[in-house]
Amino acid sequence: GQNIDQPTEMTATEGAIVQINCTYQTSGFNGLFWYQQHAGEAPTFLSYNVLDGLEEKGRFSSFLSRSKGYSYLLLKELQMKDSASYLCAVMDSNYQLIWGAGTKLIIKP
Amino acid sequence: ETGVTQTPRHLVMGMTNKKSLKCEQHLGHNAMYWYKQSAKKPLELMFVYSLEERVENNSVPSRFSPECPNSSHLFLHLHTLQPEDSALYLCASSQAHIGTGGYEQYFGPGTRLTVT
Numbered sequence: 717g718q719n720i721d722q723p724t725e726m727t728a729t730e731g732a733i734v735q736i737n738c739t740y741q742t743s744g745f746n747g748l749f750w751y752q753q754h755a756g757e758a759p760t761f762l763s764y765n766v767l768d769g770l771e772e773k774g775r776f777s778s779f780l781s782r783s784k785g786y787s788y789l790l791l792k793e794l795q796m797k798d799s800a801s802y803l804c805a806v807m808d809s810n811y812q813l814i815w816g817a818g819t820k821l822i823i824k825p
Numbered sequence: 826e827t828g829v830t831q832t833p834r835h836l837v838m839g840m841t842n843k844k845s846l847k848c849e850q851h852l853g854h855n856a857m858y859w860y861k862q863s864a865k866k867p868l869e870l871m872f873v874y875s876l877e878e879r880v881e882n883n884s885v886p887s888r889f890s891p892e893c894p895n896s897s898h899l900f901l902h903l904h905t906l907q908p909e910d911s912a913l914y915l916c917a918s919s920q921a922h923i924g925t926g927g928y929e930q931y932f933g934p935g936t937r938l939t940v941t
Contacts, residue, residue, distance in 0.1 A: 720867065749929060758829075758915065758932035759868075803868070812881065813930065815868040 718742045720816035722804050727822045728794055736789045736802050736819045744809020750778050750789045751803040753818065759803055762789070791821075799823045827851055829933035831916050837939045838906065846901040846936050848916030856921040857899040858930065859891060862913040874899065875921040906940045913937050 719741045728734040740748070747766040751759040765771055765780035765787060777790040789802055801818040808814055829850045838844050850857065859871040873881035874893040888910075890902040899916055917930040 724865070758934045761929040761931070764929060805868075810881075812870060812873070813868075817865060817867045 718806075718808065718814045720804055720806060720814055722802075722816040722819045724817070725820045725822065727824060728791075730794055730796060730823055730825050732794050733790065733792050734794060734821065736791075736804075736821065738787045738789070738804035738816060740785050740787070740804070740806045740814070740816075742806045742808045742814055745782060746807040746809065746811055748778075748780055748787050749805045749807070749813065750776075750787075751805065752800050753803060754800045762802075794823050796823050796825070829916060829918055829931050831914075831933035831936055833936055834934065835937045835939075837941060838903070839941055840906060840908075842906075843902070843904040845903065846914055846916075846938075848899040848901075848933055850897055850899075850916075850918035850931070850933075852918055852931060854918040854920055854931070855896045856919050856928075857893060857896070858917040858919075859899065859901050860915040860917065862915055862935070868915070872901075903938075906938075908940050911938055911940045 722738045747764055749764050750762040752762050753759040763778040765778050768780055770779045775792045780787045801820045803818045804816040805813040832847045856875040858873050861869040861871055870883055871885045872891040877893055888905050892900040913935045915935045916933040919930040920928040
């Protein structure tokens with residue numbers, strides 16, 4: 717079967733760094749996406765990785781290792797507005813997205 | 826209007842009612858999606874329309890019926906729903922996947938559905 721695993725909840729301090737991990741087992745791989753979803757709002761696109769390595773975009777970076785079926789989202793200089801759920805999704809061989817349940821990130825002052 | 830819009834934002838319906846959810850995208854995309862989001866569960870893909878043809882059904886109960894009259898509009902017709910159908914229903918759009926490509930999906934704000 718297809719499976720995406722990520723922690724249910726994480727807590728971090730304002731100004732710190734946090735890493736949210738995602739492991740996956742899917743039928744085929746056409747890239748991995750990270751989305752941010754604030755409570756009561758739509759998911760918004762953060763990053764896309766299809767090749768191994770690190771993609772940096774401002775305070776957010778995303779890493780992929782296809783051989784390990786592993787990705788992480790790194791958030792630096794955390795701000796209170798980063799409190800949200802972070803969704804990992806893998807595009808399978810049919811170009812459909814398989815979603816994780818999301819990681820709720822709580823930022824404390 | 827920009828992006829992806831959905832109406833209504835909130836809907837309460839009885840189990841014998843018939844209602845429809847509407848989605849419209851203003852991004853020039855040619856693929857549209859319906860998702861169901863329940864608390865603490867992964868997004869569940871319900872239907873996909875690519876180039877106005879339905880390409881995925883995912884064994885959704887027949888009480889949910891999609892309609893895609895053109896590449897900008899998507900409907901989800903609801904009838905004789907069950908309380909367990911209460912959830913957030915999200916619409917999304919993207920470029921259709923022709924060949925390779927990781928086209929991100931853009932989501933609407935969702936319809937919060939409560940079935941009583």
